[in-house]
Amino acid sequence: MHPVVKTVLERLGLGLATLFFVSIIIFSAIEMLPGDFGQAILGQAALPETVAAFRQELGLDKPAYIRYFDWALGAIQGDLGTSFSGRNASGADRSAEVVDKIAPRLWNTLFLASMAALIAVPLSLILGILTALYRNSFFDRSVNTATLTTISFPEFFVAYILILFFASLNQIFPSLANVDPDTNFGERIYRTALPAFTLTLVIVAHMMRMTRAAIINLLASPYIQMAKLSGASQTEIILKHALPNAWAPIATVIAFNLAYLVVGVVVVEVVFVYPGVGQLMVDAVRTRDIPVVQGCALIFAVTYILLNLIADIIGIVTNPRLLHPK
């Protein structure tokens, strides 16, 4: 078998195994709840029959591994169970399906994250390559100090500074990013501008520094020195010699930061009251609505693992050493 195909298959297998274990961890969240949580959710006044029916609905009378497979099969088919909220002591059930809660918000979160990524990825790659080429120049040092400072800032600090200047003192952008399904595309971009800028500022710093480090590392390798000595021009070195080997580290950097975006989005959504999955998850944590927490966590974790997997695979299929085996 071609070494590239073999390595890709290995990575896919490893990714699937990771997904399996991660899903077990997220599933066991419900196992770790204290025994009387049915009472806690339905209220002190709940009748024993209501509690028993609730436990039966969750399938607590079945062994854990059967429940895991039920849950995992459901999750694959898009059924994440029923929310805990909306239930009360009398047994009345106005709870919603977790999927119905997550689905409309997922689109919002993806919209925000892709908007931030579209600005941040090209910007940080260009800055990273420029600072690597002109390293130790004034430009490089000022960009480095600026990024080291923004890395240390919590997301909400960046967000509120932006709100103070662009929404409160000068009313250029709205401070609340309230969008609904009827909002048209242009309006949507306008309203999500500030959250997207916040995310951009937070990840550009990381991404730029990592790109810079990867390129500098590469430019120091002997074969680049050799190309330089043989009289190749700067552009030729970068495009023909450095770049083919740089795709792997750059892909890793991008995936790492998009994965970081997944987490950063939670805080930013809360600051701007943006109706996304992150905010739903935080609300669910506060009300201890475990099925919703599980559903959101599963989505975040799967995105995170998939992004890292894609980066690995890009790294493998662009690796010149694997593509042209001896």
Add this chain to the structure above:
Amino acid sequence: MNKDTKTYSAAGEVGSILETRSTFTRLKIELTKAPLTAKFGIFIIIVFVGLAIFAPLIAPYGEAEVFPEPYAPWSSNHLFGTDQIGRDIFSRLIFGARNTVGVAFATTILAFLIGGALGLAAAINRSYLDLFLSRTVDVLMAIPQLIFALVLLSIFGSTIINLIIIIAVLDSTRVFRLTRAVSLNVVVMDYVEVAKLRGENISWVMRKEILPNILPPLIAEFGLRFCFVFLSIAALSFLGVGIQPPTADWGSMVRENASLIQFAQYDLKAAMTPLLPAAAIALLTVAVNFVVDWFLHKTSGIKDEK
């Protein structure tokens, strides 16, 4: 010392230096040579630690002392005004240093105790234990940390003890990886082999043979992890699932006063109030980063590529 050229002898000059530099003197020399950023960092850290330790002496009012006027403007009575139920912001900022920084510090220490001990054990043992721990850590690190923390907090509830344990366990995975990686290079050394042959137990080998040799990277990592833990806890508190009121905490203070920012056009000072605790978080993180940068530079011996 005799500087007279006629009676000068090199041996005399060398011999006349009898003074040995104490640790304190060496520290002082090192500090004067430190770059400005590192001095700034050390200064900020000392100020924050001072605030944390002497909080009740410095703060003009109590941590949860309520005054009749909510959202009072900045004045001589209340330096930074009061919050939504009338508590003095300045006092809460000072107590916040104690709570937020204290919790983050305790968490980092716990993370290092767990991660460090397991990492060392895995590096020395190198068999099933190593394999088991490394794979477990791989799986745990496949879930974004903040998301994992949110899941665990929803199960166990948001108390300070739960918060410390959850973040420490999640963060110990990073410490484990680093400790294991750096100690793998030390474990193969002859003196470790000698100690094992001498019949020393695993705890002795860990503490007396390996630990002293891997300390510099671990200390630098401690600073970085502290920043990370500190930001995580601030983020969780900001989200309302971390340190719970009435405990003064910087993350939740930002959230409680966030609405004031809308009034920036009428009262800029009041609008700055929610930014103060956020700035305190940022300042301490920047300060620790500066010091770690300098320390890494000193201990690794790596100079900038020039």
